[in-house]
Amino acid sequence: MQLLNPITAVSLAGLAPHQPGTGEPICERVDPTTLFVDHEYQRTIGEKGRRQIRQIIENFCWTKFKPPICAYAEHEGRTILKVLDGQHTAIAAASNPHISLIPVMIVDAPDTQSQAAAFVGQNTQRLGVTPLQIHQAAVLAQEENALDVQNVCNRAGVRVLHCLPGSGRYKPGDTIAIAAIRGLVSRRTSMGARVILGVLAKAHLAPITALHIKAADYLMSDKDLSLKFDPEDLTKAIGDLYLTAEDEARVQAKTMRIPEWRALAMIWFRKTKKKRQVMRLVA
Structure with missing residues (x-):
């Protein structure tokens, strides 16, 4: 018999729940080649990253797909979407001739400081992001x-x-x-x-x-x-x-x-x- 557990709330004893200060994320389908990456707080792709991208391309599967986290920003007089987390996934999708659109999650982070703070929040407890990257992003976020x-x-x-x-x-x-x-x-x-x-x-x-x-x-x-x-x-x-x-x-x-x-x-x-x-x- 399959054992299923429903999602239930934990006890709030001793906790002070934080009320979100921004709107909830929205989901959109976009052309991955229209996305941008801000290297003020994100690393450039090295050889290890290129190997990871090639692996994603060769094994691309929607069941393994994690939508990139993005935010709207202004650049050279037009509105663009910056990738805050998931640039390897976005590049792999843009490189795959079988993929034209991907789902992305768009958060409310209109400027570089709030975008860097979002990057820190997305990656602080995640493997693969170096302490140097977290520090740089935290500086930009004015922590x-x-x-x-x-x-x-x-x-x-x-x-x-x-x-x-x-x-x-x-x-x-x-x-x-x-x-x-x-x-x-x-x-x-x-x-x-x-x-x-x-x-x-x-x-x-x-x-x-x-x-x-x-x-x-x-x-x-x-x-x-x-x-x-x-x-x-x-x-x-x-x-x-x-x-x-x-x-x-x-x-x-x-x-x-x-x-x-x-x-x-x-x-x-x-x-x-x-x-x-x-x-x-x-x-």
Whole structure:
């Protein structure tokens, strides 16, 4: 016997249901070649994405089809539909000669900020969308936490990339470690995080990694170690050891059975010029 469960409401105890601030979505059938993608907050299609599109084309089936989420927007004096979520599906449909129209769901998001916010909402709990893309969209959506993180990075001289560099080459100050930076800002406040990231940026690391951030955070936040050096001297030590410190830390971490970031911090600390200790004479 087939077991079916009806959709029933859950208990609202302790919840404060939110009343939607926009109209409900509408569904339309459109020509997929008339849709647009805004790369201010959406990634461009790479080789992995192209493979995914080819797979969708070769296995296209309406039972597996998820309508793209779109929003009306103004572009060069005319009204268009932007794809907020589902660009791979839309491209696959546009490429398939057997498909002329597809259903799309159109939400009420008239400007880039609200469209970016919709993108964040659609993808925050979905696999396949990177933290970098979520961060960029959240910045465009003017989300407070994302703006704080971005401002900290800007003032520290750290450039958060939107995606991995196509050439694989990073420039000094580049980073993709957005999760580590968010954690740093949360732990050390915006001002503290800016100082720590500034030390790393001035060392011309390319890129600044989560490993670097944890090691610098440890040294500059420890109440004893942080008193023994000036930040600019730590920057110099990091820069001087740039080509060797991480390999040495990897070996040392395995030998001493400690986290790699702690081993890296110890290596940096040993190289850093220490402040002169003023001895008190007791009469």
